[in-house]
Amino acid sequence: QSALTQPASVSGSPGQSITISCAGTISDVGGHSLVSWYQQHPGKAPKLIIYEVNKRPSGVSSRFTGSKTGTTASLTISGLQAEDEADYSCCSYAGGRSFVIFGGGTRLTVL
Amino acid sequence: QVQLVESGGGVVQPGGSLRLSCAASGFTFTSYGMNWVRQSPGKGLEWVAFIQYDGTKKFHADSVEGRISISRDNSKNTLYLQMNSLRIEDTAVYYCAKSLLQLGARPSGWFDAWGQGTLVTVSS
Numbered sequence: 522q523s524a525l526t527q528p529a530s531v532s533g534s535p536g537q538s539i540t541i542s543c544a545g546t547i548s549d550v551g552g553h554s555l556v557s558w559y560q561q562h563p564g565k566a567p568k569l570i571i572y573e574v575n576k577r578p579s580g581v582s583s584r585f586t587g588s589k590t591g592t593t594a595s596l597t598i599s600g601l602q603a604e605d606e607a608d609y610s611c612c613s614y615a616g617g618r619s620f621v622i623f624g625g626g627t628r629l630t631v632l
Numbered sequence: 633q634v635q636l637v638e639s640g641g642g643v644v645q646p647g648g649s650l651r652l653s654c655a656a657s658g659f660t661f662t663s664y665g666m667n668w669v670r671q672s673p674g675k676g677l678e679w680v681a682f683i684q685y686d687g688t689k690k691f692h693a694d695s696v697e698g699r700i701s702i703s704r705d706n707s708k709n710t711l712y713l714q715m716n717s718l719r720i721e722d723t724a725v726y727y728c729a730k731s732l733l734q735l736g737a738r739p740s741g742w743f744d745a746w747g748q749g750t751l752v753t754v755s756s
Contacts, residue, residue: 524676555740555741555742556741557741557742557743559677559743566727566746566747566748566749567669567677567727567743567746568746569732569742569743569744572732572742572744573742578732578744610676610677612677612679612741613741614739614740614741618694619693619694620679620682620691620693620738620739621679621682621739621740621741622679623676623677623678623679624676625675625676626676626677
């Protein structure tokens with residue numbers, strides 16, 4: 522099973538909104554609601570910010586929202602802040618022998 | 633608070649072995665599935681293995697099947713990863729990660745707590 526496809530980088534100015542896409546197939550993103558998103562600052566461990574497509578763990582800002590259409594999941598960050606500058610990775614259950622696959626990650630730059 | 637502390641990383645030659653450990657605290661270890669996730673330098677995340685809360689079910693990524701094995705000791709609140717026949721491409725930071733849901737029987741991709749990671753370098 523190939524990794525999920527994400528753009529290598531996105532950027533936005535403080536206060537703006539950005540959306541990161543995560544393209545998969547019917548076997549992974551399109552076939553399950555087990556999509557999650559992680560935020561990772563340089564040198565740090567990943568942090569879960571979205572699970573089950575659009576749910577936020579306790580303590581995660583409501584500025585982070587997740588969605589899914591067909592075989593593509595998306596993460597939208599509204600009201601961009603400097604602290605949002607990080608790498609974002611999507612993840613999905615893939616079943617079969619792959620079980621769990623990640624996207625390649627997207628570097629968010631806050632201009 | 634939940635704490636996961638990995639240890640056991642280091643430099644090993646191709647074909648060598650290493651055992652990673654992850655000491656867990658701050659939650660009921662016996663109620664949660666646990667995972668190992670790795671990240672090669674400058675690369676994306678890769679799920680490696682999952683073990684059910686009671687250790688009866690294990691799942692491994694195809695890329696490590698037969699060479700790397702996950703296990704746990706619930707009496708010690710500790711997760712392990714036994715790595716044999718190591719390859720150059722196994723070089724990565726290895727993270728221990730807790731599954732979000734209690735009593736899950738399969739990997740879900742929902743990891744709500746991570747350790748700081750331990751670096752494994754396979755090099756001659």
